[in-house]
Amino acid sequence: xxxxxxxxxxxxxxxxxxxxxxxxxxxxxxxxxxxxxxxxxxxxxxxxxxxxxxxxxxxxxxxxxxxxxxxxxxxxxxxxxxxxxxxxxxxxxxxxxxxxxxxxxxxxxxxxxxxxxxxxxxxxxxxxxxxxxxxxxxxxxxxxxxxxxxxxxxxxxxxxxxxxxxxxxxxxxxxxxxxxxxxxxxxxxxxxxxxxxxxxxxxxxxxx
Amino acid sequence: xxxxxxxxxxxxxxxxxxxxxxxxxxxxxxxxxxxxxxxxxxxxxxxxxxxxxxxxxxxxxxxxxxxxxxxxxxxxxxxxxxxxxxxxxxxxxxxxxxxxxxxxxxxxxxxxxxxxxxxxxxxxxxxxxxxxxxxxxxxxxxxxxxxxxxxxxxxxxxxxxxxxxxxxxxxxxxxxxxxxxxxxxxxxxxxxxxxxxxxxxxxxxxxxxxxxxxxxxxxxxxxxxxxxxxxxxxxx
Numbered sequence: 001x002x003x004x005x006x007x008x009x010x011x012x013x014x015x016x017x018x019x020x021x022x023x024x025x026x027x028x029x030x031x032x033x034x035x036x037x038x039x040x041x042x043x044x045x046x047x048x049x050x051x052x053x054x055x056x057x058x059x060x061x062x063x064x065x066x067x068x069x070x071x072x073x074x075x076x077x078x079x080x081x082x083x084x085x086x087x088x089x090x091x092x093x094x095x096x097x098x099x100x101x102x103x104x105x106x107x108x109x110x111x112x113x114x115x116x117x118x119x120x121x122x123x124x125x126x127x128x129x130x131x132x133x134x135x136x137x138x139x140x141x142x143x144x145x146x147x148x149x150x151x152x153x154x155x156x157x158x159x160x161x162x163x164x165x166x167x168x169x170x171x172x173x174x175x176x177x178x179x180x181x182x183x184x185x186x187x188x189x190x191x192x193x194x195x196x197x198x199x200x201x202x203x204x205x206x207x208x
Numbered sequence: 209x210x211x212x213x214x215x216x217x218x219x220x221x222x223x224x225x226x227x228x229x230x231x232x233x234x235x236x237x238x239x240x241x242x243x244x245x246x247x248x249x250x251x252x253x254x255x256x257x258x259x260x261x262x263x264x265x266x267x268x269x270x271x272x273x274x275x276x277x278x279x280x281x282x283x284x285x286x287x288x289x290x291x292x293x294x295x296x297x298x299x300x301x302x303x304x305x306x307x308x309x310x311x312x313x314x315x316x317x318x319x320x321x322x323x324x325x326x327x328x329x330x331x332x333x334x335x336x337x338x339x340x341x342x343x344x345x346x347x348x349x350x351x352x353x354x355x356x357x358x359x360x361x362x363x364x365x366x367x368x369x370x371x372x373x374x375x376x377x378x379x380x381x382x383x384x385x386x387x388x389x390x391x392x393x394x395x396x397x398x399x400x401x402x403x404x405x406x407x408x409x410x411x412x413x414x415x416x417x418x419x420x421x422x423x424x425x426x427x428x429x430x431x432x433x434x435x436x437x438x439x440x441x442x443x444x
Contacts, residue, residue: 065211065220066220067211067212067216067217067220068211068212069212069217070217070220070221073221074220074221074224077224077225077228078224078228080228081228081231081232084232084235085231085232085235088235088236088239088243089235089239091239091243091246092239092242092243092246093242095243095246095247095249095250099250102360103360179364182363182364183363183364
């Protein structure tokens with residue numbers, strides 16, 4: 001029963017109380033870069049979930065064999081390998097999205113969430129909890145990406161997933177898309193707003 | 209076995225790298241055909257964009273084969289060279305001296321007796337390569353349409369060259385005036401062109417990208433001068 005609870009918390013905690021983006025403030029850079037539209041944000045989220053879950057499992061399987069002095073290198077090799085595979089798959093099956101995401105898929109390698117989870121969790125836990133931890137953190141990251149992209153695309157382009165949402169009559173009345181929303185600084189402000197709201201509801205996270 | 213010994217560490221890392229390397233090589237090789245297909249379809253889409261044809265999703269190859277009725281290469285003397293024009297690497301070709309260039313031409317038939325000649329371009333922007341396609345009318349001197357693309361220009365500034373708002377300015381501009389090749393200039397509003405050539409508005413905040421577009425037009429289309437002149441003669 002105790003292990004079940006631990007597994008469950010590995011999966012659930014990163015969604016809110018221990019969210020990698022809005023509580024640990026990791027992975028902010030890609031959050032700014034790929035959230036101008038909903039579709040690339042979703043693909044990026046799914047890619048990170050996949051890479052995080054599988055690298056967690058692989059490192060967890062290897063954890064007792066890895067020589068301590070090269071463990072970071074081993075982690076990087078595994079992550080980099082998985083990222084290249086994800087990038088190749090996107091180029092083969094989602095060419096347009098992979099063009100939009102361009103270098104950011106490759107930059108998953110440098111996403112602090114990955115190294116953080118591998119060092120902090122996978123090196124010390126069994127494969128199954130590690131897998132759940134990877135999925136949990138990946139989903140926690142993806143949720144924030146999708147929320148940010150939702151507001152940025154709706155207010156910045158008037159569309160969601162490329163479909164026009166704001167009716168033409170609004171534009172005739174003088175409504176204009178907010179160009180600032182498309183630019184990266186606005187992603188930071190949206191993330192900050194999410195953190196603000198999140199901490200208002202979770203008083204235990206507030207610093208004294 | 210001592211897991212902290214140097215021998216163990218070296219053997220461990222060698223095995224790991226070989227395994228990961230093999231996995232990557234396998235993925236790359238097995239996905240290669242699909243990726244090439246995608247890249248080719250994307251190139252076809254860009255070529256068609258220069259004649260204002262936007263294919264439906266999944267119908268790119270079909271539309272390309274329907275509209276592009278002939279493709280071949282020309283040299284700087286305007287003579288036709290047969291060969292596989294689609295696979296010519298323009299980034300290499302346009303760096304060669306004029307006399308050695310073999311430049312692709314795509315003939316696009318939009319309707320009966322309505323033939324456009326699509327010429328590729330390749331140049332440098334601020335952060336990386338920019339490229340494009342210009343469709344020339346069968347008179348050999350006026351532009352029918354243009355398409356520009358870039359690898360990593362600044363969003364909102366230099367990256368605006370790929371928007372129709374920029375590329376549509378090129379419609380109906382002259383490349384050849386009074387029998388002389390005058391590349392379309394890209395200028396700040398209010399400036400006048402030096403030799404009386406046609407010009408379009410540059411992008412505010414994208415000065416270096418705009419200059420890159422102008423020199424790309426000059427460099428790449430300049431090589432087609434003889435070919436364009438032969439079109440003019442044919443049309444008269």
